[in-house]
Amino acid sequence: DTAVSQTPKYLVTQMGNDKSIKCEQNLGHDTMYWYKQDSKKFLKIMFSYNNKELIINETVPNRFSPKSPDKAHLNLHINSLELGDSAVYFCASHPGPNSPLHFGNGTRLTVT
Amino acid sequence: GDSVTQMEGPVTLSEEAFLTINCTYTATGYPSLFWYVQYPGEGLQLLLKATKADDKGSNKGFEATYRKETTSFHLEKGSVQVSDSAVYFCALSGSGGGADGLTFGKGTHLIIQP
Numbered sequence: 001d002t003a004v005s006q007t008p009k010y011l012v013t014q015m016g017n018d019k020s021i022k023c024e025q026n027l028g029h030d031t032m033y034w035y036k037q038d039s040k041k042f043l044k045i046m047f048s049y050n051n052k053e054l055i056i057n058e059t060v061p062n063r064f065s066p067k068s069p070d071k072a073h074l075n076l077h078i079n080s081l082e083l084g085d086s087a088v089y090f091c092a093s094h095p096g097p098n099s100p101l102h103f104g105n106g107t108r109l110t111v112t
Numbered sequence: 113g114d115s116v117t118q119m120e121g122p123v124t125l126s127e128e129a130f131l132t133i134n135c136t137y138t139a140t141g142y143p144s145l146f147w148y149v150q151y152p153g154e155g156l157q158l159l160l161k162a163t164k165a166d167d168k169g170s171n172k173g174f175e176a177t178y179r180k181e182t183t184s185f186h187l188e189k190g191s192v193q194v195s196d197s198a199v200y201f202c203a204l205s206g207s208g209g210g211a212d213g214l215t216f217g218k219g220t221h222l223i224i225q226p
Contacts, residue, residue, distance in 0.1 A: 004155075033213050041150070041199050041219040048213055056212065090155055092213070098144040098163060098205045101214055103155040 003027050006091050006104035013081055014112055021076045021107045023091030029102070030095065031055075032074040034066060037088040037106070046089075049074050078109075086111045114139045118202050118217035125192055126225055133187040133220045135176075135202035143204040145169075145178050145185040146214065150199045159187075159200070197224045 004025045013019050025032060034046040047066045048055040054066065063079045074091060088108050092101040119134045137145065144163045148156040160169030165180035174189045185202060199221050203214040 035213075041221070043156075043201065043216040043219075045213045092156075094213075100146055100158045100161055101156075103148075103157070105155040 004091055004093055004102050004104040006089075006107050008107060009105065010108050010110075012110045012112065015081055015083060017081050018077070018079045019081060019109070020078070021089055021091075021109075023074050023076070023104060025072055025091075025093040025102070027093055027095070027102060028072075029093035030071060031093060032068070032071075033092045033094075033101065034074065034076050035090040035092060035103075037090060039087070043090070047074075047076075081109075081111045083111050085109060114143070114204060114215045116202050116204055116215055116217035118200075118220050121199075121219070121221035122223050123220060124223045124225065127194055128191045129224075131187070131189040131192045131196075131222070133200055133202075133222070135185045135187065135217060137183050137185065137202070137204050139183075139204055139215075145176070146203045146205075147174070147176055147185070147187050148201040148203060148216075150201065150219070152198070156201060192222075192224050194224045194226055197222055 006023045031050045046060045049068045052068045065077045067075045088106045090106045091104040094101045115138045117136050146161045147159040149159045150156050160171040162169040162178035168177045176185050176187045199219045201219045202217040
């Protein structure tokens with residue numbers, strides 16, 4: 001069974017469009033995250049949600065908005081897409097402090 | 113703030129060679145340390161972890177020891193295989209609490225040639 005699943009796996013869109021990426025985890029974890037991985041494989045945390053409350057927002061532009069309808073889901077909505085948004089976006093979850101993160105397989109976003 | 117420094121890649125080795133990927137960290141408190149592996153086109157998978165000083169994490173022939181005195185967590189494997197080709201990330205848990213996620217190094221691309 002897939003623990004953390006993201007959809008879609010690939011997303012190609014034009015500048016200025018609005019798009020969403022969905023994430024679901026069936027591990028019962030309280031905390032979920034969005035990470036962005038750039039072309040050099042560098043991983044940067046974007047958001048953290050703990051029991052549906054936003055905990056941190058690492059200077060991400062407000063075009064990016066996380067939405068968590070319940071603690072098993074954390075979706076990422078992006079408005080007015082820009083070329084620089086092209087990257088792989090990973091959803092992750094974990095049960096608590098000092099525990100490993102469980103990652104989804106990523107969504108490769110390409111903005112043309 | 114917390115940070116993780118890994119050796120730059122790519123690292124290219126022949127099959128059956130000995131592998132070391134260096135990782136050092138800066139953190140307040142007592143973080144847990146992790147190695148993750150990312151195969152092409154996939155997400156990150158936990159490879160091993162250590163939660164306190166002198167702990168040794170091991171999995172699939174890889175191992176790493178939590179060295180508090182040198183703030184290091186170097187990844188080693190005695191005999192690499194072509195299937196080990198991937199990107200390896202060293203990471204530490206946030207010292208600020210559970211919702212800080214992990215702080216990752218920049219990743220080391222490992223290429224194993226037959």
